[in-house]
Each structure stands twice: as structure tokens, then as C-alpha cells.
Amino acid sequence: MQPIANTQQAEAWNGHEGAHWADNPDRYDSLNGGFNDALFEAAAIGERDRVLDIGCGTGQTTRLAARRAALGQAVGIDISAPMVERARTVATGEGIDNAVFEQGDAQVHAFPAGHYHVALSRGGVMFFADHVAAFSNIGGALRPGGRLVFICPQLPSPEGDSARIFAPVNALIRRPSPAQRGMVSLSDPSHVHEVLTAAGFTEVTVDGVEGLVDWGRNADEAVDFYFAMGPVRFNLDGLDEGVVRDARERVRTALQPYETPEGVRLRGAVWLATATRP
Ligand SMILES: C[S@@+](CC[C@H](N)C(=O)[O-])C[C@H]1O[C@@H](n2cnc3c(N)ncnc32)[C@H](O)[C@@H]1O
DSSP: OOOOOOOHHHHHHTTTHHHHHHHHHHHHHHHHHGGGGHHHHOOOTTTTTTEEETTTTTHHHHHHHHHTTTSSSSEESOOOOHHHHHHHHHHHHHTTTTTEEOOOOOOTTOTTTTTTEEEEEEEEOOOSSSSHHHHHHHHHHHEEEEOOOOEEEEOOOOTSSHHHHHHHTTOSSSSOOHHHOOOOTTSSHHHHHHHHHHHEEEEEEEEEEEEEEEEEEEEHHHHHHHSSSSSHHHHTTTTTTHHHHHHHHHHHHHHHHGETTEEEEEEEEEEEEEEEEE
């Protein structure tokens, strides 16, 4: 049994947060897939590389890494049992035989030392209680000269489309869910620099990347999905039904102008961080 340091996150991602992701992998991949090109361009995976995907979730980025490392291997690690199970099922269904998934807490997981050429993550590295300990542990799994590449959310601009559209729900938030609290922990690029340097990485870069976030085919689908997401349910459960219905209608109305033949797409921005294990 591998150790777990982040027990609150483990509870959330093995509970309602993780269940919704595991049940809707394609929807979450549509939300986050607009940043894949930037992530994989920076990761520059070679065909014989061994790749570690941290907080791999249902495994889209692990599968993409495995295809690039056709003569190597991609290992996805995630603290969530339902998401790891879904990742295994999808990879098997796609006939990918060089992707492996493990359940574990990347902060303390006993990775093979100096093993991986690349460690990457699409939004799976923000949930550690101790970032320096976690990135030191991940650094130990990299070969000397190995690369760390991840994306993590920027703080949404208060004037941005998303902030305005989802304002009716944000006004109802009493306390962020555990996942939501983690989500913004690396949103300050100078903090990312500090943490990665303290964890022993060099050549740290943090750059902004913009992409389209695909919320669904139309405003109805988008609003249904948004209101079923873990952090939103965490805050709306138990509230007056009329208040929730009103917030829902206001979000739906705000989303309608963004409907296009390709779906409801909002601009999003993340940080792309890269670093090297010396
Ligand atoms: C925002 S989701 C991103 C999932 C996936 N990378 C993607 O892009 O679809 C964050 C993921 O990090 C995982 N996670 C959170 N804390 C973790 C930890 N300490 N160790 C490993 N995985 C963790 C969660 O279970 C979840 O799957």
C-alpha cells in the first residue's frame, strides 16, 4: 500500500469530485484539451522516452504521451481510484499497450529513482499540501537532465468572459471545495518559480498560454454540466431551490451569446511551466 499525505484531496477525488470526472472524461477533456498542443510541444517527448503523467486523471494526456513514446512508456499516477480505473479502461479500449496507470499520491509516492525522461501534468500538480516536498519527490524520479512540464490555471480575470458568465454562482460560494482550494495554489508565477527552485529544479520558465475551453454543444448542455461539477455542487447543495434555479437561468442566458456551430467556447488562460532536473 503506497502512502497518502494529502488525505483531504484523496477524499475529494475519490468522492464526488473524482466520480464526476470518471463519468464524464470526454467532457473534461474538451474543457482542458485546448492546452494540449502547448503542453506537448514543451514536453518534446522522444519515441524511446519514459514519461510520468502526474495527476493523470482519466488519462488523455498519458495516452497522448504513450503514442509519442511509441518505443518507451507512459506512466500515469493519480490519487483517485475511479479516475485511474477509467484511465485503464479507455487506454485498453484504444489498444494502447505502453501506458500504465497507478493510484498514488505523487507527493510521497515511491517512484523509481532517476527513471523518467519527462514528467508532465495537465492541471494535476496544484493539489499538494507541500509543493516543495512533492516537486522534490517528482524531481527524484527524473533522470539528470530530465524535464518537468506542466500547466496550471491562472487566476480568472475579473473582467473576463468566464468571471462574468459564472458570477451568479460565484456569488453563492460560501467556502471553496477542497479541489477548488487546490486549483489556484500555483496561480502566481513567481510562486511557481520559488517552489520549483526550492525543489532543486533549474532553468525554470513560466509563460502564459491561451486556449479555447469547450463547454458543450450549446448553452443548455454547458449549464447542465457546469452545475453538476463537484465544486459547484459542493456549494449549491442545501441552498434554496429557487435561488439555484435563478442562478442557473442567469448562467444559461449569459452563455447563449457564445453558442457557435462548433459549440460553446470560452477563452481560457493557463500557466505553462517548464524546468530541468540538473
Ligand atoms: C484538475 S484534475 C486534472 C486531471 C487530468 N490531468 C486532466 O487533465 O484531465 C486534477 C487531478 O489531480 C489528481 N490529484 C490530486 N492530488 C493528487 C496527488 N497528491 N497525487 C496524484 N494525483 C493527484 C486528482 O485526482 C485529479 O485527477
